[in-house]
Amino acid sequence: MIDLFYMQELPVAVMGLGKSGLATARALRDSGAEVRVWDDNPASRAAAEAEGFAVVDLATADLSDLTTIVWSPGIPHTFPKPHPVAERAKAMGIELICDIELLGRAERDCAFIGITGTNGKSTTTTLIGHIMAAAGRKAAVGGNLGTPVLTFDPIGSGGTCVLEMSSYQLELTHSITFDIAVLLNITPDHLARHGGMDGYIAAKKLIFHRQTWPRTAVIGVDDEHCRTIHAELVAAGDQRIWPVSALGPVAGGVYAADGWLVDDTDGEAARVVELSTLPTLLGTHNWQNAAAAFAACKAAGLPVPAIAAAMATFPGLAHRQQLVGEADGVRFVNDSKATNADATEKALATFDPIYWILGGQAKDTGLNGLEGYMGRVRHAFLIGEAQEQFAAWLDVQAVAYTRCGTLDIATAKAAGLALAERLEGACVLLSPACASWDQFANFEKRGEAFATYVAGILGARDATSGGAE
Numbered sequence: 001m002i003d004l005f006y007m008q009e010l011p012v013a014v015m016g017l018g019k020s021g022l023a024t025a026r027a028l029r030d031s032g033a034e035v036r037v038w039d040d041n042p043a044s045r046a047a048a049e050a051e052g053f054a055v056v057d058l059a060t061a062d063l064s065d066l067t068t069i070v071w072s073p074g075i076p077h078t079f080p081k082p083h084p085v086a087e088r089a090k091a092m093g094i095e096l097i098c099d100i101e102l103l104g105r106a107e108r109d110c111a112f113i114g115i116t117g118t119n120g121k122s123t124t125t126t127l128i129g130h131i132m133a134a135a136g137r138k139a140a141v142g143g144n145l146g147t148p149v150l151t152f153d154p155i156g157s158g159g160t161c162v163l164e165m166s167s168y169q170l171e172l173t174h175s176i177t178f179d180i181a182v183l184l185n186i187t188p189d190h191l192a193r194h195g196g197m198d199g200y201i202a203a204k205k206l207i208f209h210r211q212t213w214p215r216t217a218v219i220g221v222d223d224e225h226c227r228t229i230h231a232e233l234v235a236a237g238d239q240r241i242w243p244v245s246a247l248g249p250v251a252g253g254v255y256a257a258d259g260w261l262v263d264d265t266d267g268e269a270a271r272v273v274e275l276s277t278l279p280t281l282l283g284t285h286n287w288q289n290a291a292a293a294f295a296a297c298k299a300a301g302l303p304v305p306a307i308a309a310a311m312a313t314f315p316g317l318a319h320r321q322q323l324v325g326e327a328d329g330v331r332f333v334n335d336s337k338a339t340n341a342d343a344t345e346k347a348l349a350t351f352d353p354i355y356w357i358l359g360g361q362a363k364d365t366g367l368n369g370l371e372g373y374m375g376r377v378r379h380a381f382l383i384g385e386a387q388e389q390f391a392a393w394l395d396v397q398a399v400a401y402t403r404c405g406t407l408d409i410a411t412a413k414a415a416g417l418a419l420a421e422r423l424e425g426a427c428v429l430l431s432p433a434c435a436s437w438d439q440f441a442n443f444e445k446r447g448e449a450f451a452t453y454v455a456g457i458l459g460a461r462d463a464t465s466g467g468a469e
Contacts, residue, residue: 001026001027001030001150001151001152001153002027002102002103002106002107002149002150002151002152002154003030003031003106003154004027004028004031004033004102004105004106004150005031005106006105006106007028007031007032007033007102008031008032008033009032009033009034010033010034010067010068011033011034011036011065011066012028012033012034012035012036012066012067012068012069012070013035013036013037013038013056013058013063013066013068013069013070014028014035014036014037014038014069014070015037015038015039015058015069015070015071015072015075015083015085016039016071016072016074016075017037017038017039017041017044017045017047017048017072018039018044018072018074019146019148020072020098020099020148020149020150021037021039021044021070021072021099022047022048022051023099023148023150023151024070024099024102024148024150025037025048025051025053026051026150027099027102027150027151028070028102029053035053035054036053036054036055036056036058036061037053037054037055037056038055038056038057038058038059038085058085058088059084059085059088063088063089063092063094064092066089066092066094067094067095068094068095068097069085069089069094069095069096069097070097070098070099070102071086071096071097071098071172072098073098073166073168073169073171073172074168076193077096077171077172078171078193078194078195079192079193079194079195079199080192080193080195096172097172097173097174098168098169098172098173099148099149099150100143100149100163100165100169100172100173100176101172101173101174101175101176102150103149103150103152103161103176104173104175104176105175107154107155107156107161109156109157110155110156110157110158110159110160110161111159111160111161111179111180111300112160112161112163112176112177112178112179112180113128113160113161113162113163113178113179113180113181113182113296113300114163114165114176114178114180114181114182114207115128115162115163115164115165115182115184115292115296116164116165116166116167116170116182116183116184116204116207117182117183117184117185117186117204117220118184118185118186118187118189119184119185119187119285119346120184120185120285120286120288120289120292121144121145121164121165121166121184122144122145122164122317122320123281123286123289123316123317123320124182124184124289124292124293124296125141125143125145125162125163125164126141126145126314126317127281127289127290127293127311127314128141128162128293128296128297129141129162130310130313130314130315131293131297131302131306131307131310131311131314132160132162132297132300132302134306134309134310134313135297135302135303135306135307135310137160137300137302138155138158138159138160139159139160139161139162140152140153140155140159140160140161140162141162141163142161142162142163142164143163143164143165143166143169144163144164144165144166144169145164149161149163160300165207167190167193167194167200167203167204168190168193168203170203170204170206170207171203171206173206177209177210177211177215178207178208178211178215179215179216179300180215180216180218180296180299180300181207181208181211181215181216181217181218182207182218182219182292182295182296183204183205183207183208183217183218183219183220183226183229184220184226184288184289184292185220185222185223185226185288186200186201186204186223186225186226186229187223187225188200201225201229205229208233208239211238211239212238212239213238213239213240214239214240215239215240216239216240216241216242216295216296216299217233217239217240217241217242218242218244218292218295218296218299219233219241219242219243219244220243220244220245220246220288220291220292221243221244221245221250221253222245222246222247222288230243240299242254242265242295242299243255244288244291244292244295245288245291246284246285246287246288246291247284249262249264249269250264251264252264252265252267253265253291253295254291254292254294254295254298255291256275256284256287256288256290256291259274259275259276260272260273260274260275261273261274261275261287261290261291261294263294263298263304265295265298270304272294272304272307272308273290273294273308273311273312275287275290277312278290278311278312278314279323280314280315280316280321280322280323281311281314281316282321282350282351283321283346283347283349283350284349285346285349286321286350290311293311294307294308294311317337318334318444318447319334319335319336319337319443319444319447320335320337320338321333321334321335321346321347321350322334322335322447322451324450324451324454324455325451325454325455325458327419327458327461328419328422329422329424329425329426330415330418330419330422330426330427330428331351331426331427331428332415332427332428332454332458333347333351333427333428333429333430333431334430334447334450334451335347335429335430335431336430336431336432336436336443336444336446336447336450337443337447338431338432338433339360339363339432339433339434339435339436339443340363340365340433340434341363341365341366341367341368341369341370341433342365342369343431343433344358344367344370344431344432344433345369345370345373347429347431348370348373348376348377348429348431349373351376351425351427351429352376352425352427353376353377353378353423353425353426353427354376354377354378354426354427354429355378355379355381355414355415355417355418355426355427355428355429356377356379356380356381356414356429356431357380357381357383357404357407357410357411357414357428357429357430357431357432357450358380358381358382358383358386358390358431358432358433358434359382359383359384359385359386359387359390359432359433359434360383360384360385360386360432360433360434360435360436360437360438360439360440360446361384361385361386361434361435361436361437361438362385362386362389362390362433362434362435363433363434363435366386366389366390366393366433367390367393367433370433371397374394374397374398374399377399378400378417378418378421378423378426379399379400379401379402379414379417380394380399380400380401380402381401381402381404381410381411381413381414382394382401382402382403382404382405382410383404383405383406383407383409383410383432383439384405384432384434384438384439385434385438386434387403387404387405391403406439407430407439407446407449407450407453408449408453411428411430411450411453411454411457412453412457414428415428415454415457415458419461428454430446430447430450432446
C-alpha cells in the first residue's frame, strides 16, 4: 500500500466508497490521517462503518477544519449539476482531488506514464505494463483500469506508474506531470459530465498538462479532434511529440502499414512487428493501441527488440476479443465486454466469417449501426431477453439465425456449425451488444461461462478424436 506520509495527523474526507474510495480511506488511515467518509448509498456507508471508519454526512457536517476531500471521479462536481457536497467544498476553498493525485504527491521519484482516450485505454495500458514487465522494468499498472492506485506497493526511484486516466480522473489530478502521455482518440462520450464536447476535449488534453522536454506526447491522429490537438502541440513545441496511426504512414511517428507496425520516430520507417503475429491485437482499433504502446515503451527507453518480443506474448484483456480456444482453424473469441452496438462493431470489423452469439438485456440503441457488417455474419445465435427483438432486426438484414435462449445452447450450436463448415478465418464470436443482467451477474461472469462452455466442447471433441485413434 502507498504510504501517504504527508497526510499524517491531518483531517481528510473521502466522498464515494466504491472500490477505490475504500482503498483510499484505508491508505489514509494506515498513514495516520484523521479520516471521515461518506457515500450516498446506505449499503456503502454500512460497509465502511463495519471497517471502523467515521461515517459523516459531508453535506451537513462541519467542514471548517478540512483542506482536502478525496472525491470519487464518478460523482459529478461540475456538470450536469454539481453534487451538494462539491458545492459546499468549493465555497469553502476545500480542494477536490482523486486518489491518483494522492499517489502523485507520495511518489515523487518514480516515472509516470498516463494513457487516455475514448476507446482503447485499458488495452494500451495493460499492454504497456506487460511490455515493461517482460523487459524487467519495475512497473505498477492501474487507475481507471480497475486496480486502485493506493493499493500499489511503494514504487520509488527507477519504477514507473502506468496509469489509465479517464477524463473524470484527469480533472481531479493536479500534481502529476506525465513523463510519457498517451492520447489515443476522441469521439463523443460523457458529454453531459463535461458540459459538452469542448469540455470533454479540454479534459482529455489535460494528459499533456505541463509537459516540457524531454517528456513525450504520444497522440493518435486518426480522428479530427486529435489531429487538431497534435497540430497545437507541434506549434507550441514544448515536448517531444510522436504521432501514431492505425491507418497509414505518419512522419516521425509509429503506424500500421502493409501488415506491419512501422517505427519512424528516428526517421527510418523501420518495420518492427508483423501485425499478423499479434493474435491478441487483431483489428484496426488494436493496431492503434499497439502503435501507442510501442511508442510509449520506446520513449521510456526500452530496446526495440524487447518491445517487439513482448508484444507477441501479450495475453490480451479478458472479455475483450479474448481468444479462448481454437480448433480446425476456427477461433473462439470472448468479447463479453461488448455490452452495446458500438463495442460490438469493433469485433464485427475484425473477423470474417462470424458465427455470432448475441443477446441479453438490450440497450436503447439495439443493433443500430451494425447493418454494414452483416455480410460477415455466417449465422447468428440469439440468447436472452433481446432474442425476439434481435430476430426481427436480423430478418430485415436477411441474416440466418437460430433462437437459442441460453448461452450454453448458443455456444454448442455455433461451435457445431463452425466446426462442420470449417470456413477459412471462421470465428465463433460472443459479442452480445447487450448487458448481461438478464442471465448473468455481470459481463465477466458471462464471458467466463462462455470460456467454460468452449473448453468443454473442445475437450470432449479432443477426447473423442483420441479414442478413435
